[in-house]
Amino acid sequence: MRTLILVLSVLFFLTLDIFSQNWITTGGNLQRNGLSEITGPNSIAGTYWSVNSTNNTAWGNSIYTYGDKFVTSRIVLSPYTGKIELRNINTGALIWEKMINSTSRMYAVGFTEDAVYAHDYLSGILYALNISDGSVKWSIASDMFPGNTGLLFACDGDPIDKGRRINKNTGVARWTNNYIIPVGPDGGFCLYGNTYYHWTGSVVTPKKLIAIDVNTGVTKYTSADLPGDGDQENDLCIGPNGTIYICRDGGALYAFQDNGTAFVQLWSHTPGYVVKGVGKDGSLYASNINDPSQFANSNIYRLDPANGNILDSAQIRTPLAYMSAGADSTIIVTTGETGNGRYVAFTPNLQTIKWSLNVPYNYYSGSNLGQNGIFIAAGAGAEIKAYKTNYNIKPVADFKASKTLIFMSESISFSDQSSYNPTSWSWQFPGSNTPSSTLQNPANITYSSPGIYQVTLVASNSFGSDTLIKTCYINVQNETGISIIEYGIPSKFSLGQNYPNPFNPMTKFKFQMPKSGFTKLVISDIAGKIVATLVNEELYSGTYEVDWDASEYSSGVYFYTLTSGDFKETKKMLLIK
Numbered sequence: 001m002r003t004l005i006l007v008l009s010v011l012f013f014l015t016l017d018i019f020s021q022n023w024i025t026t027g028g029n030l031q032r033n034g035l036s037e038i039t040g041p042n043s044i045a046g047t048y049w050s051v052n053s054t055n056n057t058a059w060g061n062s063i064y065t066y067g068d069k070f071v072t073s074r075i076v077l078s079p080y081t082g083k084i085e086l087r088n089i090n091t092g093a094l095i096w097e098k099m100i101n102s103t104s105r106m107y108a109v110g111f112t113e114d115a116v117y118a119h120d121y122l123s124g125i126l127y128a129l130n131i132s133d134g135s136v137k138w139s140i141a142s143d144m145f146p147g148n149t150g151l152l153f154a155c156d157g158d159p160i161d162k163g164r165r166i167n168k169n170t171g172v173a174r175w176t177n178n179y180i181i182p183v184g185p186d187g188g189f190c191l192y193g194n195t196y197y198h199w200t201g202s203v204v205t206p207k208k209l210i211a212i213d214v215n216t217g218v219t220k221y222t223s224a225d226l227p228g229d230g231d232q233e234n235d236l237c238i239g240p241n242g243t244i245y246i247c248r249d250g251g252a253l254y255a256f257q258d259n260g261t262a263f264v265q266l267w268s269h270t271p272g273y274v275v276k277g278v279g280k281d282g283s284l285y286a287s288n289i290n291d292p293s294q295f296a297n298s299n300i301y302r303l304d305p306a307n308g309n310i311l312d313s314a315q316i317r318t319p320l321a322y323m324s325a326g327a328d329s330t331i332i333v334t335t336g337e338t339g340n341g342r343y344v345a346f347t348p349n350l351q352t353i354k355w356s357l358n359v360p361y362n363y364y365s366g367s368n369l370g371q372n373g374i375f376i377a378a379g380a381g382a383e384i385k386a387y388k389t390n391y392n393i394k395p396v397a398d399f400k401a402s403k404t405l406i407f408m409s410e411s412i413s414f415s416d417q418s419s420y421n422p423t424s425w426s427w428q429f430p431g432s433n434t435p436s437s438t439l440q441n442p443a444n445i446t447y448s449s450p451g452i453y454q455v456t457l458v459a460s461n462s463f464g465s466d467t468l469i470k471t472c473y474i475n476v477q478n479e480t481g482i483s484i485i486e487y488g489i490p491s492k493f494s495l496g497q498n499y500p501n502p503f504n505p506m507t508k509f510k511f512q513m514p515k516s517g518f519t520k521l522v523i524s525d526i527a528g529k530i531v532a533t534l535v536n537e538e539l540y541s542g543t544y545e546v547d548w549d550a551s552e553y554s555s556g557v558y559f560y561t562l563t564s565g566d567f568k569e570t571k572k573m574l575l576i577k
Contacts, residue, residue: 023065023368024111026150027277028324030191031238034277034285037396037468038369038419039327040345041387044355048374048388051092055083056382059361062150063378064111065089065370069131071116072378073108082106084118086134089370092384098134100127109144110151110159114168117151117159119144126161128171138171152191154214160196162189165217174489175217179210188235192242195220195258199233199246207233209246209256209263215489215541216514223263227251237275239282239305245275253286253308269308273301276333277323279348283311285331287320300333302350314350316342324367327396327466330354332367332375341379343367357387372419394464395422397457405475408450412474413443414457418466422459429455431476447476475540489541490514493567498548498560502574505551509534511562512543519564521546526557539564550575 028034055074063072070089074097075082083099084106099106100120106127110117115128115137126142129135142161152160158168164176179200189198196214201207206225213220230249237245243266244256253273255266273286284303300320302312316335323333331346341362345354361380368376373389398417406412416425427437431453433446447453453474458467490512498507509521521535531553534546550558555577561570 026062030152032190033237034324036324036369037327039373039389039393040332040369040375041389044357044387048386049092050385052382053384058380063368063376064108066111070370070376071108071111084108086116089374096134098129112153112157114157140171177212177217182233188233190236190238192238197236221262234274239278247272247274267307276320277325279325280329285323312350322367324369334367393420395420395459395461395466397459397466397468399457407477408447411444411446416440418459421461423461426458450476490543495562495569498573502576504577505549507548509546513541513564516540517565521562524559
């Protein structure tokens with residue numbers, strides 16, 4: 001008899017579904033494409049709430065939302081300092097404010113369920129702040145660019161700060177990749193699946209697109225040289241299908257696909273419009289910030305994702321800074337103006353302005369969408385305002401499972417998290433013993449075979465329906481006694497000494513895997529004959545324990561061997577009866 005216990009595991013295949021409903025990073029999501037599953041306000045005739053901060057700011061910096069809270073930076077010029085404010089998204093009420101010391105210039109750079117992340121530009125320290133009270137959870141040196149950059153997050157919530165991944169619990173770097181990072185604003189790194197993308201190259205060398213494994217930090221490959229004449233490269237943007245859109249400073253706009261072994265260039269377009277986001281239909285929304293001659297007459301462009309050609313355009317006076325695409329396809333843009341900053345909401349073809357909002361000095365402030373369609377605006381001055389969807393719309397489907405890693409003997413319950421008042425629900429659980437359900441919150445869903453399963457929810461009301469599919473969502477194991485203690489990734493393969501040793505008749509084996517793969521753990525006698533196979537299956541990265549009951553075996557020396565990919569290690573043990 002044996003029991004397989006997963007002590008430490010990372011379900012990295014869940015990346016694309018995590019944080020989908022929250023504005024956690026510059027550009028909204030990890031692909032920095034502005035796509036949201038939330039619908040913003042259809043009009044701004046009246047405010048949902050308005051509050052005045054005690055910190056009268058000179059800038060409007062990026063706002064991040066998570067659940068029922070949002071975080072913003074409040075930067076003043078005299079003296080040049082900055083505080084972090086955490087507020088309730090439904091009321092605007094201040095939960096706490098934080099400035100590390102009297103000279104700190106604190107910029108919010110991310111927000112997840114684990115922490116509020118802030119960077120002190122003066123000291124160069126990145127802080128993880130506890131959500132409950134703003135106290136420092138940990139800190140680490142960082143050279144992030146202030147204001148218009150932000151962190152990325154791995155599927156388990158680990159922050160990624162340019163060329164390194166940081167343990168969200170301890171602040172210690174899990175890995176560091178010392179690739180050459182261009183000077184200047186560095187908000188161009190993005191995440192898709194388990195790959196991290198950024199520019200690489202110095203001021204005097206050609207720039208390339210680089211792909212890095214988010215779990216190991218290993219460089220997978222780079223693109224060919226991309227011609228250009230500048231040193232401060234533009235942001236990357238990744239479409240929902242994984243297409244990477246990048247524009248060289250002084251060069252062309254490129255579309256790449258990552259085929260798993262290399263970058264494949266789909267097309268390039270000159271002039272090099274800078275893609276700032278993607279619409280629900282795949283349309284690219286870009287600015288002509290790459291063409292200084294057009295700064296005085298700046299436009300927002302809708303580009304064809306098949307070739308980069310212009311489909312539609314609208315004048316916005318100054319280069320487009322940030323954008324978001326709401327669930328109803330409304331395109332909300334933020335102009336990069338100083339004294340006359342604006343948010344402008346367009347129809348998808350850019351031919352009609354749905355609403356416009358003046359927000360002074362919102363140079364760094366993105367389009368910030370939160371739960372229930374709440375839109376936060378905070379520019380220069382003390383006032384922070386919120387606007388909310390005020391018209392009847394179809395639901396936005398969302399759900400959570402009580403757990404995503406189970407045994408065949410266990411059951412799961414699902415809770416509906418959909419917005420905008422759905423009245424009916426249609427669930428699909430392929431591979432389960434309950435293939436479908438119309439309950440709002442189905443329970444006791446079980447699976448009879450191991451594997452990775454998707455779940456689909458269609459949420460409906462009288463105004464329409466919305467479908468959410470979470471692929472690779474439920475992981476069913478064929479072992480009993482498996483549990484997740486903590487999320488994380490081991491740094492290397494290792495096979496520990498069994499314990500106890502010598503033993504009679506029970507012993508345990510512990511091993512670590514930094515990456516997934518088909519894994520075998522076998523027991524051999526002194527003659528080299530395999531007498532027991534404890535593991536013989538595909539396993540995910542993590543730290544495992546396996547029990548072995550040797551009651552049926554005679555005393556003597558035995559060997560146990562772990563094989564996974566290119567890793568193989570054998571150790572000796574002694575059974576004494």
